[in-house]
Amino acid sequence: MPGWQRWRPKKRRKAGAMADLLSRVHKVSQDALASGALEPIPTCQEVVEEQGVEFLLRVLDNLSRKDEARDKLKRAGAHRTDPFLPYDPALYVEEVAPRHRCLLNKFNVVQHHVLIVTREFEPQTDLLDAGDFQALVHCMAQMPGLGFFNGGEMAGASQPHKHLQLIPLPMAPFDVLPFSASIAEVPVGGPQCCPALLFRHGLIRFPSSPSKETKENAQVMLRAYLTLRTYLDLGEADPYNLLVTDEWMMLVPRSQEKWQGISFNALAFCGAMLVRDGEQASLLKKEGLMQALAAVT
Template sequence: MLGLSEALPHLVESKFTSARASQALLFSPTELSIIRTSAGIPASPSNATSLCHRQLTKKVDPFENPPTELFVTDVPTVNPSHFLVLNKFPVIKNHFILATKANKQQTHVLEEDDLKATYACLKTWQARDDRCRLFAFFNSGDHSGASQPHRHLQFLPVVSMHEGEQSAGWDVLIDSILTSGTEDASTKVVQHAKLPFAHFAYKFTSEPSGAQLVQMYNDLYRQAKQAIDGFISTHPGQLSLHESAEGDLPISYNMAMTTKGIAIVPRRNEGHMLRRDDGTDIGFVQLNGTLLGGTLMVKFQEEWDTLRQHPKTLDDILEAIGIPKTTETTKL
């Protein structure tokens, strides 16, 4: 699929080990905990307080000329359209990225080669052991948690997202959607009744072709767009479509994929402000596509303490960042 000379997990792990040793990347292991929504959905907040000290002095494209120390491989190895590179500031071990060779836009529609390469990475990663899995995610638009305009998708090894007994009872959220959600008999779209925000997913019943991936992605995006249009029409002044000149899409969304399926969540806010009982601000919790992994990251100790001590706060965050479920957003 990818034409690699070595197993993908070995390529990524060996590069990660050497890059960490040379300090080409800065790894900040996180402290994990499990909290649940009022409906019982588990989430894993990660405490990464060291990240709050990292500031870049200027905007640069990290994918224009990636350093050799972080570069993993071209994809495919012959006539490549993409390449794999390590995340320079990972909080999860072996976090890597699939970026386009050409500087395509993160806010444009994903193309067949993006989706095929993503699925190929997922499939190749677990080729030798079905328990060895990846979680892929994509952020697009101002409210999605996206940080780089150069098109890229990100991968986290599921085993690295767990932390022993600390994450007992937690699983990747897209897996929960696909296994515990309800599938519409006519459209095959899957939704989880206990999630407080609109989301749309498809199960993979067999290995999808590139054309099938594109069709599923386009169908899910269309439903995400309809959910946002419905919210705008019923909540005037609360949300606007993005400027869609030169191919930019008019909405923000997160997409996730595993070898089990694909899901999209439309977004209306990048995050949510946590507040003390007296109304003063604690900090702004931002969420990106790891939302569909069932994880969120906090950068300050008081945010971490608030989430663990007041689990209802998780409901508030999830309701604020997505489109609330209504008759229109849940109609398949």
């Protein structure tokens, strides 16, 4: 039996059991908002349907704040291009074994968006390993959500320091995620493709059964990740996006970062598209959101 078939997703714990990380994220977010260290970027959003598949299309209300912050660092002549070394202590959540720490995403579009960052510098282009998945599983067990990874600049990675990301679920107004209904129609097992999703990808749906220990779950996730890389014939240096929930894992090879000037990261491949302005939103709706995703994979 392939290792990924022995996946045993943790049952979602009751609020009291999850309070550890969740309460910490909430508290740090409140303090960081008050101090100005956390700078959420507001968006307008709409649900767009294409041939029975729903997308969440977000349009940024104010991207200038993020651009201005980056320009300020450049003007200050900051040689430090790594925002995680040192990190902003106002964004610090907690240490995560074996070699990671959890930080708030400073310019977040989704509330309580966290980064799972290696404590020492490791390249974002390095393959994920058991320690990376152990850190992700630990955080997902306490804050159920969507974990994702942008493997390289062409896959939408904005920082060269290795970091996974986690956003809480559900993603309103959906019960879980925009593509969840389509993925749920795929039988458990894999690796395989979801017929409704026309971009290149590999998918493994995990069987549901009682929970296991974090380290064991991390090893199962690692095996699923390696299985998908083989299934897609992905080379070690090839860019890709990874998306993980407690029910499935998806790997998306990337051929380019942008379509018509619109950049996509991993969240686009769960159906959550983000654009800078109304002009880009109109272009996507005219040409087709799924077609745009297919063009970059």
